[in-house]
Amino acid sequence: MERAVDELRSLLGEDSVSTEDEILKAHGYSEWSSINIERLPVAVAFPSSTEQVSKIAKICSKYRVPMIPYSGGSSVEGHFSAPFGGISIDFMEMNGILEFQREDMNITVQPSVSWADLNAKIKDSGLFFPMDPGPTIGGMVGTNCRKSSAGYNLNSLFVGSEGTLGLVTEATLKLATIPEETGVAVIAFPTIKDAASMAVDVIHKGIMVGAVEILDDVQMNVINRSGATGRKWTEKPTLFFKFGGTKVSVADDIDQVQQIAKRYDTLDFQFENDPEKQKRLWSARKEALWSMLALRESGSEVWSTDVAVPLSRVAELIELSKKDLDGLGLFGSVLGHVGDGNFHETILFDGAKERAMVEHCVHQMVDRALEMEGTCTGEHGIGLGKKDYLQKELGDAPIQVMRAIKKSLDPNWLMNPGKIFDPKDK
Template identity: 40%
Template sequence: MTMHRLPPPVVRCRFPLRLSKLGREVVVRRYSTQNAPESAYVPHISQSTKSGSIPRTRLGVASLVLSASVVSATIGYFVATRYATSASLDVPDSPKFGSPEDFTKAIAELRQTFPSDATVSTDPADLHAHGFSDNDYHPGSPHSVVVYPQSTEDVVKIVKIANKYRMPVVPYSAATSLEGQFRGHKAGGICVDLNHMDKILQINVDDSDLVCQAAVGWMEVNETLKQKGIPLFFPIDPGPGATLGGMLSTGCSGTNAVRYGTAKGEWFLNATVVLPSGEVIKTRRRSRKSAAGFDTTKLFIGAEGTLGIVTEVTIRLAPVLPINVAVVHFPDIRSATAASIEVMNQGVGIQCVELLDAVSMQAMNNYGKSTRKWPERDSLFFKFQGPTQNSLKETAAVVQRIVTKHGGTGFSLAKHEKEAEELWADRKNLYYSALTLLPGGKGITTDVCVPVSKLPELIADTQKDLDGLGLMSSIVGHVGDGNFHALLLFKTDEEFKRAKEATKRIVHRAIALDGTCTGEHGVGLGKREYLVEELGEGTVELMKTIKRAVDPLGLFNPGKLYPDPPSKKTNN
């Protein structure tokens, strides 16, 4: 893979600081960034000029006087911001963007840089489509301009112009996220639509990995491997249409997480990232394991485009194994969740275990896409996986015995591959099925996760809460890993308000059980307010410190992920 090389810039800093730490004095000189050229940026990680080498950090010595030894610009900035005054620490919380005139100049320069009319768009329909979403109910804002790069080099050019004119930069691909991660900022800015960067670059069958651009979808990867007769697949399975760059950036997962974990596991081996300075890095090599320093790939997993724009990824692949699907029904959700916990503790070949409450089963019947009429009872959907058909039969026998002990009835095992696909399709279509329960209505979905043993308590308390709302609602959960979603349907503004308050109670309930506000959807705009409650002020401040070090101008996806200071509660 070709690495993109840029000349090392001069490292500059926006604030004065004299710091004595462990007997060493660091002096950071004051530099103005007002109307500064694109190179006037702190900190900028330069790349080695050795062909094919992994980029390494280097400090611009002309800007820092160190009485002891030269340290990396990133670490120096990290330490500096940690001990600087509160005024110096407020860069990402209240970044200073350019004026409307600056943005107009930036758009003109973008048009000069990318002369094709199809690359730079200010069409109002494009701006609205990229800044709003029908998938959720977070506030939206149109971007100032949408740019469609075709390469990492194009992204670098965009970012450098953004730096020059101090424009927010928001990456965009499939727009399937549910927490407002790709919303425009109220100040305007550049939306970087990566959908033209959708090529699979390399399939390494013997190494069980694949290299591709960021806008390649996980379903496209698996379909390509299937068409080529390669018995491998990428097991992380969020919503249909999700792209690998977005999946990495949100730290997503899906129904397969029981067996294969999430995007925060080892499925992303490395990434090519354009930093807020315009610098390009590759987070590590392609080898399956590495002990070379801390894992910088994971720095960008879940960062939601606030630390860099992912342009290429290398993903691990898993072998395709035989599967089968079974469905069983229960007298109540507590019995179903207790059965799922015991099944998971047997160590048998479970790829997925999904809980659907009675309302969800009713929705599937109402939707009319299923090949069968379902009993409208709390149910578990199992997907078994194993090396042979005999192993699948053994797993099914163990599961049937356990669920029967917990009151499970009507155990139904698919007789062949086509039936298994049909059964699982009912589960995957559930969101659209549920919407049919309230024609003309809309839905808010939650995304909490708790330790598996706490799941029965959380679901039971949530059901009791929702029953008193007077709203139609359903519950579906990835119960094998403690993650569940409640879909609350509404039509009126008053119903919407009740649904929003209920979702907040669900989150607080989950955090109180040592859980999380988001199991797989990410933070974006929707979950920022819960991070201090969940993680603590120290952890959140560490996240912000990293953000300041990597993006001191606060240009990358502003208003997302990081909570506002207590006195600055805003939506965007």
């Protein structure tokens, strides 16, 4: 590994390869990850072009050194940790727009472009990149997106592969037209089950919502305590809807949502179509995780995890999981993209005893999701933390196929090793 680091330094220059403790820690450990390990990468390389990435890969292959791609570092299942040491490849210098194919509604970018910067840069074109799940494109590709039907779907093979098959240095993204009219609605409910059920009703009705998010009472309380949104929210389970389309279609969507809300004992219904006020309403959803983390006492840890189930089961699973979570007596909340059947739990804890309790609670949630024909993760991915669940979800045969693909593309098992699944004989 030392020889590889020396060679990387002569390739990239001293400033583009770091072995400083702080930098290694920032690339091998995450204070919001559910799982962390002792070992760190031996160095972090900061390439600035595809050519440099390719040369880094050649050097790492020559010395059989693991390569661990790193973009925004937001993933929570130990995705970018370094269980076998190796080089963390941080794409932060590769943050440009390479080509804007305006008429095709496509854009080609480097991996560290953030969706927010990207949208700010192209806003005058009338187009935007509609997804906002992760900080950078590289990580979004690492943990999933996109479409093709030409031959084997190699896009989808790489998308979601968490850096275990290759290093992404460019991505072409499908853009959408910025809607003529947008709106945000926020509705509070007496129970989480009511909130989840109403979200399902809205989806069943075929109303074209851009997003439906659920936040539980704890999460709403946390947002109030953090003061991050500059207003006081009802501390009850709350649904956040985003609408987009023509003026007429948005007005119609809102009207339909209001009609559905009448079937429920809602506590509060707010709607905004003024852009600034919308931003303020949506800010609670955006601030959710950070507000929770801001309340962490020093030394305490966080377990943030997600599952997804068929729409018909999501209200039931959220209700059961919330009961278990409340039963822990710890500080934890539920938040979800309930329209996709996907939700998250974030739980703060302190020490080994509490960790074991949290682990049990998370196991129960994942096991239930699998029993309901769901998946162990809707969007966070497998990383180190969910390998056993993946095995449980898929069984041996699909994992054997994945191993065969990995072996053919990465015969020396150097690309982000230890993530998603282990080599057969480990």
